[in-house]
Amino acid sequence: MADEKKLPTIKEIAKKLNISVSTVSRALHDHPSIGLRTKMRVQQLAKELNYEPNQIAIFFKQGKTYAIGVVLPSLIEEFFSKAISGVEDIARQNKYHVFIGQSHDDEEMEKEIVSAMKDQHVDGLIVSLSKQTKNYDHFLSLKKYNIPVVFFDRVPALPNVNKVSFNMINGTKQALEFLIEKGHRRIGVINGPEEMISTKERIEAYKQVMIKNRIKIDMSLIETTDLSTASTVTAIDKLLHLKRRPTAVVAINDYVALDGIRHAKKLKLKLNKDITFVSYANIPITSYLQDPPIASVEQYPYKQGTTAAKILIELMNLQGGENIFHDVVIDGDLVIHSHK
Amino acid sequence: MADEKKLPTIKEIAKKLNISVSTVSRALHDHPSIGLRTKMRVQQLAKELNYEPNQIAIFFKQGKTYAIGVVLPSLIEEFFSKAISGVEDIARQNKYHVFIGQSHDDEEMEKEIVSAMKDQHVDGLIVSLSKQTKNYDHFLSLKKYNIPVVFFDRVPALPNVNKVSFNMINGTKQALEFLIEKGHRRIGVINGPEEMISTKERIEAYKQVMIKNRIKIDMSLIETTDLSTASTVTAIDKLLHLKRRPTAVVAINDYVALDGIRHAKKLKLKLNKDITFVSYANIPITSYLQDPPIASVEQYPYKQGTTAAKILIELMNLQGGENIFHDVVIDGDLVIHSHK
DNA sequence: AAAACTATAACAATCGTTTGCACTAATATT
């Protein structure tokens, strides 16, 4: 029943016109060595038949797929869905398509996805690591296949890789300086999992700012969370029960801050009086909240996405593997929500 | 410098072993007509060389890509990022890969994406329409290429298409009955753009519930928004300035409800006393809000995604184009956030 | 010992397109 007609090919056109396939191919590409008459005839028939080149055949011939893969933890996080929009926009501008895979922060899943994408012969990969990932072999081995990789945001602690990362030191300094300017002296931090580079960077920034402002560094003010609400609540609870409680807390992201805020309220603390929160990420719903963090560090995910994509495209267009590695650092900005 | 070694192919193995490529191919596939000795030799060398079949060549030969495309408005909406997770999970289970394209609610963009995916020879498509889309030709023409399409959530008003849609009538009835049970008699609606089927369905449900409960239908209680905050505020403002104000409002989604709630507060109305909100979608941040809608209709986006993907895979495995169309309706549930 | 069979492997076509090279005929050059 269904119109199982095969799609028209260059061969058919050739046969119908009684010329060779190579002539047809060249005619369709406006090759100078083809006569005007033939060109016209070919192009017209192609249009009539609704001919469209078989991309798969072309990919096969060229050994390219014009596809790039993006591997990231979870699209549900707004940060990543914005980042992938950036990737997609640049990709489309350059005639590339985007494959997507979510690792859900699972290293095994991440490996599987990378392997599948390699099989699918993506021309390049953009990756934000799962927070579990400790081994990077599955990425490094892509070199053998000539598949360039650009990491963003959650980048590996390796030299000689291409990466776009957020300037966590600078961002954290901005947050801390802002709080210090507001008079805070005891500032707590709810940091991320230790494997993540950014976790160390926050500590580094913390130390630098404290030294610069001649505030004694107290490491008991630094707690970590695995980003789950339970873990966050444990962390904030510790901070709020210190003999000398912090008057402000920098939280690794808005959700962590919100969990912290909720818990602080439960402990009957007055927001922005007893305790003040600043966080990273800047999710849009803060505008609907009664008690948002007073400021967040915007990390420009869309820009991270476009930047990574641009680098990848440059790498894919390179002939051999030049040994230059891109290492772009994106600066954040502190967005102030409230001046209370 | 770079290890520009070509990947090993079946040909190389054949040459090194002084046998034909067909023998190698069959040996690798455990074909019975190949002797044990040869099989072993081939398989061992393949392993040594780290041979992996060139998927593109295979796709080309088979005319299949094992890729499915997903076209949806925007990943930033949690509804869609959850839905695509559903698609991805089912796809992976069935060895399919997922391409992604965001229309950003632009019909032209949607057309472009579909065309690009067709060029890329996806084996099938899963689509949630842009809210602008009025013409469906770009989808219908895919039939010619034997690319099946399954729509979900935002489905076209056409017979003879495959679709997974939300039972908006039922969901809306639940919301309305809930409000009526709480004693509300004048219930407003902030509906969506008129092109969307769901918009009509909400009205239909509204009428049915009102008739059933012997409440006079007042169409001035039904306003529409294009989902922008400005448009929403206009709509809610109209409702709240009616001579006989509604005591409750059903809003098309949580964000619209939040915009409405904010505006109501600005007008000094007391939430859940002067005015009560119910919405659709059930975003997770409601738990952080001081004044969330008291209930939302959960639409199970992940399930919509998996369902659509399963149908698509079934369709792709079908030989010719059977003329059976799937039309699955997903029922929602009212999730109550607050009993105030 | 001739015929028939079996196991194993090679041959060759195929998928759709691109591209280096060879070829023909017509035109231009001397």
Place this chain on the structure above:
DNA sequence: AATATTAGTGCAAACGATTGTTATAGTTTT
């Protein structure tokens, strides 16, 4: 008029893998 040039086309290989058909042994059957 003989030679060189050029415009326009065709031939064939190539990309990597699969698969129907055929060929070559060696083995069994009668």
